[in-house]
Structure formats: structure tokens, C-alpha cells
Amino acid sequence: MFMIPYGRHSISDEDIEAVVRVLRSDFLTQGPRIPEFELQIAKKVNANFAVAVNSATSALHLACLALGVKRGDVVWTSPITFVASANCARYCGAQVDFIDIDTRTYNLSIIKLEEKLELAKKEGRLPKVVIPVHLAGQSCEMSEIKELSKKYHFRIIEDASHAVGGMYKGEPIGNCKYSDISVFSFHPVKIITTGEGGVAVTNDAELNHRMARLRSHGITRSQEEMTIPSEGDWFYQQLELGYNYRMTDLQAALGISQLQRLDEFVSKRHDLASNYDKLLKGKPVISPFQHKDSYSAFHLYIVRLKLEEINVTHRQVFERLRSHGIQVNLHYIPVYRHPYYAKMGYKRQDFPEAEAYYSEAISLPLYPDLTFDQQELVVERLLTPLGHQTIF
Template sequence: MIPYGRQDIQPQDIEAVIDVLRSDFLTQGPAVPRFEMQVAEKVGARHALAVNSATSALHIACLALGLSEGDWLWTSPITFVASANCGRYCGAQVDFVDIDPYTYNLCPKAMEAKLKHAEQEGRLPKVVVAVHLCGQPCDMQAIHTLSQRYGFKIIEDASHAIGGKYQGEYIGNGRYSDVTVFSFHPVKIITTAEGGMALTNDRGLAERMDLLRSHGVTRNPELMTQEADGPWYYQQVDLGFNYRMTELQAALGVSQLDRLDDYVARRNALAARYNDLLAELPITTPWQHPDSYSGRHLYVIRLQHERLSVSHREVFEVLREQGVGVNLHYIPVHTQPYYQAMGFQSDDLPEAERYYGEAISLPLFPTMTEVQQDEVVEALKKAVGAV
């Protein structure tokens, strides 16, 4: 089976982890700050907070931005459920903005129309989570312009997008957002096994997220509410969580980061080759916005049903039967039972639902060979009846 994604672990990655195992620190040592500093420097952010998952990063980012009961969080329906769930963790209500038919990201035009109605109804969002699906960034300048008018904060869910660029600059620099979140899950661009990171240019937000990721406990006298009893003293000044990243994970991340640009370049080269090989098939290949350089976490095709005599499911199953580990990213969040129980209907967001009826993620990972890619293409030709 050719998987849709796969980590690349090299000997230097293994040695980096072994070095930590031989050291004095398995957690809360020097590797995590080193990883944070290197990622921040790479993308041009002032502060970086490593945590145990991107979901944890989204959660503490929402809390740091003051999201709470009675507030609204808006996001895209075509994303993993964590992009919406982070709002529910804070007690906020969640709503969804339909996607752009070309990028599959949150559509600024649909968002502007929705904001106008929300303003009239007194339910404007406090936080918008802009998801960079497949690694292609949202139209962040347009979203930021809307935030200036309507007063919401912005989290870039860049779980798919580290190493990508928007308007010639690395995603994560925070030019158009308050917080950016990266994921280091094994199928992402670089991995720490599990792990995530929140980046910001706001010192206050960084300090708040730092506190929240570690039980709300501090040894910093500036954050304490009373004088320390002695050098052993710490205080819990907020209700936080155990969201810390280990030294083992961070050491792996530092080692992987050395190959970030190579990984993204290879993913883009494979995507370009897919585009050429699939050009004559009854499918739509991913469109790349000229303002962006995608991290290419995923390569999603869309079936052109009007040109096919087989169903979405049949194409998917034939590919699996031929050893191609296709997947579908994602089932629209608002159609999940948890969100349907809140009143969302399956036909609320037509572009998202149209996407779901056509999308298939083909295998894409940096160690993929051209022979493997050719096998995927031949399998897809068979599945759609082109051979």
C-alpha cells in the first residue's frame, strides 16, 4: 500500500533523540527552547510556544485571546474537527464560513456577507480560525482587512503549511494574524511524532500561552500575586493544562527543521508532476494562488462527475483495492453528529458539501518515488475508466 502520507526519519534524527535520552533532561530542558527559537527565526515570528499537539496550541491560543462562553468562533467547514472544537473547549459557540471553490479555503467574500448579517444580529465572532488547507494559505490580507472593520482576532491554523509562503514571506510571521499554529504530526511537513506550536508577535499573548501550557504555574516573580517564600517557590495563577512538549520531541523537530525547505520543494515538485500526468483525466487538479507557495501537505483532486460513469465511492474503493492509500480530507465539520445536534444542517454550506462529494487525497510525501507516483496515476486512470 502506498500511503497518502509518511514521515521521513533519517539517521541524524535518531541520533538527536538518542542524545536526549543520554542527557539529564527528558522534559523541560534546553531542547524545547532551542526548537522554539529556531522555528521562530525561520518564519520571522517574535515568540514560539511548543506544545504536545496542534490541537493544544489552538486551545491555548483561543484562551489567550479571551474566547469564552457567550463568544463566537468562526472557521472553515473543510478542516479537521480540532479547528472548531477549540472554540467549544472555551465554552464559545461555533459557526462556519463556506469555502472558496478554487482554493478550498475559507472564502473572504462569503465571510464578508456573513459578517454583515452577524453585525445586524449582534453575534459577530470574537475569533476566526483561518485554515490553510493542504498547505495553501488563505487570503490573509483580505481576512485581516475584515478583522479591522469587525473587530475579531485571527488564528492561522497552519497545521498543513509550515515552510509555505504567502506574499513571498514564510507563513507564521504573523503579519496578518494574532497567532499561527503549526502541527508536527507524522504525516505533516516535519514531525516531532506528536506536537504543535503557537507563534505570535504579541508578548502578552506569548506569556499567557506559556502559562496555560504548563498548569497555570509560574516561577516568574513578575507574574506572581504575592512575594515568594523562598527559591523553591512557585504559584498557580491560572487554570492551565499539561500541554508541554518533551525534549525528545523537540530534538527530533530541530533535526527535521534542517530539511524543511527541501521537503516542501520536493512536495511541490511531485505536485507539479501530478498536474502534468493527470491533465487529461476527468478530474480537477489543485489550483495554486499566485500569491502563495504551498506547503503541499496534501494533494487533493476533485472528480468531474459529469464526465464519469462511476461514483465517488467506487473510484475511492478501486484505488484502495489497487494498493493506493487514498484518503478524504475532510468530511465537512458541520455535518458531524456533534455539530448537527447544535442545529447545523447538511445543506448549509453548498461549496463545502460539493467539495466533499468530489474530493480525494492522493499520496504525497517527500520520499515518494516517481515509480510510486506512476503507480498512483495508473491506478487512478483505471478507477475513472480512462484505460
């Protein structure tokens, strides 16, 4: 059956040649392409430093470790995200809580965040870190979050996994103007890809240094950091318990090549999103809202079904599209619904907007090589079952 995926990488001959050059070089794992990729990413987003790793999940974990998240701490994030945004805090032994989402952007709600902070202050349970998630590539209201961090004394990690190439208030998402650390993902369905991979960017030299050491077993070869004089050129010391979170030179070479087309990819995604907007105008769906301060990277195009206007269920629409080879998805199941988190006692009624969103949302296909003709087919299949009881 012909398939239209919800997301797909775009690989050029130049990308392939970049990887082949590394395969023919002396370096496959740790080599010169990794620091080059880090420099180019940092420059692209106007940050001082970048630490490339094997996944955005690893980058989130390193970010939490670098900020000293530990057992007894509390970390807050959005419930509408992939589980990694919460798991990174659990890896450190911290407790996790969630802030309900904004009714239009589906990012965490500033109103709900402020309310929760005021209550937590009274109870003596303020978060050590808040992790805003830029869902679908649209920035959270980072200026407001930063102001709240000054008042309530928490650190900020931007989960910008969806958002490389996006802008906030006219500046690149990831410049860390409003956060301590920002994290991007380079999974194949994201804006650019390294196969698997991620990066943590920061403007803080010490945070950068700690993340770089932790990604490679906590090992140093720097005499300034060693506890005893070096015993020879072979000598190194493990100073703390780190991890094998390193990116390879193969991945970095692909990333460097892909980065050259980042702006082109984001522009094409905007063209496709605008076309969806036109095709869906006046139909019983809610198209993505775009905040005036944000230029989304448009990793996803998420619609919400107006279930009160149609005669089929959310699940029926989803299954109808899948049965016709259109691989829609749902981003995401609220994190607190997963069995691992549900046993911690979260109440669904505490997150009414996240619950409403989950009952109506569908991510339509969106990737640079998607054609307008394919979009018309997607919309036709989306709308055909509406008003009909029989799915066939």
C-alpha cells in the same frame, strides 16, 4: 500487501542521533531543546515568539484562551478542516459557526466571509475570533481577512497546521503579519514531525506569555507574578487553571533536526505535485489550484473527480485505490456533518461549496520519499476504473 500511504514521515540518521543524544542526557521532558526549538521555529517563520506544545490541537486551544474566548462568544472557521479547528473554541465554551469555502482553493471564501460578517453585524452576533485554515498547505487570502478584521473587530488565529514552510505574498506563512497567532502541526504526516507536537507563534509578548503559562498548569515561578513573596527556591504558584500541554525535549530534538530539512521537504513536495499535474493533465479530474499569492507547503495533493464524466461513483474510485494498497484519504468530512456538531442545527444547504467538495475530493499520496514510479502507479489505479462499472 504493498502499501502507498497518503502521507509519511521521513526520518534520517541525523534525526535519530539527535533523539539519542537527548536520551543520553539529563533531560527527557523539560530541558534545553524546547526553548532552542522555539527560537528556531520563530526565526524560520519571522515571528517574535513561539510556544511549543504536545499537539496543534493544544496550540489552538491555548490560542483561543490567550485571546479570551469564553462562553457567550462566537468563533468562525472553515467547515473543510479537521475537527480541532472548531473544537478549540468549544473547549472554551464558545459557539462555532462556519464560512463556506472558495471554489478553487477550498479555503474559506472571502466573499462568503464578508457577506456573513455584514449579516452578523446587523444581528449583533459578530465573531470574537475567525480561524482561517490553510488547507493542504496553501495560505488563505490573509490580507483580505486582516482588512475585514479591522472593519468588524475580530481577532485572527491562523490554523497553519498544514503550512509550515509555505509562503504568502513572498513571506513565510506564520509570521503573524495578518493574524494574532499562528499554529503549526508536527504530526508524522505533516511537513516536519516531532512525533506528536505543535507550536503557536505570535508577535505579541503578552499572548506568548499567557500561552506559555497555560501550557503548564497555569503555574509561575516568577516573583513578579506571585501574589506573595517567594518562600524559597522551591516555591511556585498556580495563578489560573492551566493544562499539561508541554512538549518534551525528545520531541524538540527531533523537531530541531527536521527543521534543517524543511525547505528540502517542501521543494520535493512541489516536484511531486508538478509531476501529478503532468500525469493528470486532460484527465477527468481537477488538479489543485494554486493562488498567485501563495507558495503552498503542499501537505496534501487533493483532486476532485469530474463525476459527470465518469461512470463510477466517488466511493467506488476511493475503494478501488484502497483495494490496491494505495491509501488515499479524504480531507475532510465537513465539520458540521459530525454528530456532535450536527445536533447544533447546522444546515448542509448553507454550505453548497463544502458539500460539492466533499462529494468529489480525494487526497492522493504525497510525501518526500514518494517516487515518480509510485506516482504513475497511483494515477494508473485512479484512472483505470473510470468508465467501468465493475470494480475488481
